[in-house]
Amino acid sequence: MKKALLVLLSLLLVCNVSLAEDAVSSATLSVDRLPAVESTGSSILVVYFSTDDTIRAAAYTVAVALSADLFEIQPVEPYTADDVNYHNSQSRTSIEQNNPQARPEIAFLPEDLNQYDTIILGYPIWWGQAPQILYTFVESVDLSGKTVIPFCTSGSSGVGSSATNLQKQASESSVWLDAKRISNGSSAEEIRAWADSLEKEETSMFYIHVNGTVLTVNAENNSSAKALIALLETSDITVSMHDYGSFEKVGSLGADLPRNDEDITTTTGDVILYQGNQITIYYDENRWNFTKLGHIDIGQDELKTILGSDDVTVILSLNP
Numbered sequence: 001m002k003k004a005l006l007v008l009l010s011l012l013l014v015c016n017v018s019l020a021e022d023a024v025s026s027a028t029l030s031v032d033r034l035p036a037v038e039s040t041g042s043s044i045l046v047v048y049f050s051t052d053d054t055i056r057a058a059a060y061t062v063a064v065a066l067s068a069d070l071f072e073i074q075p076v077e078p079y080t081a082d083d084v085n086y087h088n089s090q091s092r093t094s095i096e097q098n099n100p101q102a103r104p105e106i107a108f109l110p111e112d113l114n115q116y117d118t119i120i121l122g123y124p125i126w127w128g129q130a131p132q133i134l135y136t137f138v139e140s141v142d143l144s145g146k147t148v149i150p151f152c153t154s155g156s157s158g159v160g161s162s163a164t165n166l167q168k169q170a171s172e173s174s175v176w177l178d179a180k181r182i183s184n185g186s187s188a189e190e191i192r193a194w195a196d197s198l199e200k201e202e203t204s205m206f207y208i209h210v211n212g213t214v215l216t217v218n219a220e221n222n223s224s225a226k227a228l229i230a231l232l233e234t235s236d237i238t239v240s241m242h243d244y245g246s247f248e249k250v251g252s253l254g255a256d257l258p259r260n261d262e263d264i265t266t267t268t269g270d271v272i273l274y275q276g277n278q279i280t281i282y283y284d285e286n287r288w289n290f291t292k293l294g295h296i297d298i299g300q301d302e303l304k305t306i307l308g309s310d311d312v313t314v315i316l317s318l319n320p
């Protein structure tokens with residue numbers, strides 16, 4: 001019953017993404033690198049792999065909610081019911097998932113990812129991990145500079161290490177956000193709500209480029225962070241920073257932002273507005289009356305290594 005509903009949902013949603021679906025299904029499996037999606041001009045591409053429609057239905061829902069393009073990872077050799085029999089230790093998937101080197105071949109790849117800055121990557125959990133064909137995908141396309149948002153469906157397992165393991169095989173300069181697990185019984189409304197939250201999240205992040213590394217800042221929901229993001233919409237901002245107090249790097253923004261000062265004890269990764277016109281990146285604790293602009297999820301040692309002990313020039317940008 002559940003599967004019938006999902007199939008129905010996917011059929012209904014196909015109408016909304018029929019161009020993409022036509023392109024995918026009309027591609028010849030033996031032909032390499034056919035353009036697989038009919039572009040809608042979106043900067044978001046939803047990529048998915050599915051053998052039993054759960055992820056397919058979820059991917060369509062997300063793509064429709066975000067008016068994104070859609071691409072299905074299709075294996076050269078489609079998975080049969082016997083192949084996905086996890087009760088059989090000798091089935092194709094049991095053997096593949098037991099072999100970290102397995103790279104099942106993909107029939108065709110997206111011709112060009114240049115127009116996309118965000119890739120939403122959907123896969124089922126197989127034996128606690130992403131199917132090996134996902135490794136084929138992330139190693140075959142250039143994800144550098146892209147934001148990758150992984151999501152998975154499963155019977156009961158969580159995301160676990162599935163997304164972080166995949167990330168290790170992808171371009172180092174791709175920025176991976178936390179993966180989302182959608183349980184098998186989720187409704188279209190729940191999936192749409194997640195997609196809507198992504199749209200909001202996208203506009204509430206900015207990036208700090210420093211010494212060849214990109215730090216992702218999850219912006220605060222206050223008028224100061226919004227004003228900074230509005231400034232960054234017009235152009236990147238270069239800030240010369242110096243070390244202060246053995247707990248922060250600080251430099252002038254060259255502009256005044258609205259202040260929402262409050263008594264804050266900083267933690268590693270806090271990005272703070274000081275006196276309305278200076279930005280600080282904290283790698284240690286400090287207590288003062290100032291405004292939080294956002295936070296970088298990072299460990300103290302890693303952040304200190306990236307920032308170094310001397311003066312440093314950083315670029316604030318909306319682009320990763």
Ligand SMILES: Cc1cc2nc3c(=O)[nH]c(=O)nc-3n(C[C@H](O)[C@H](O)[C@H](O)COP(=O)(O)O)c2cc1C
Nearest residue numbers: 050051052054055124125127128153154155156157
């Ligand atoms: C080979 C195989 C292994 C699976 N391993 C797990 C697992 O470890 N944990 C889990 O909760 N579900 C597991 N499942 C269930 C799938 O993750 C789940 O049904 C998923 O939603 C299927 O997506 P699809 O219908 O798009 O292919 C497995 C399914 C298959 C076929």
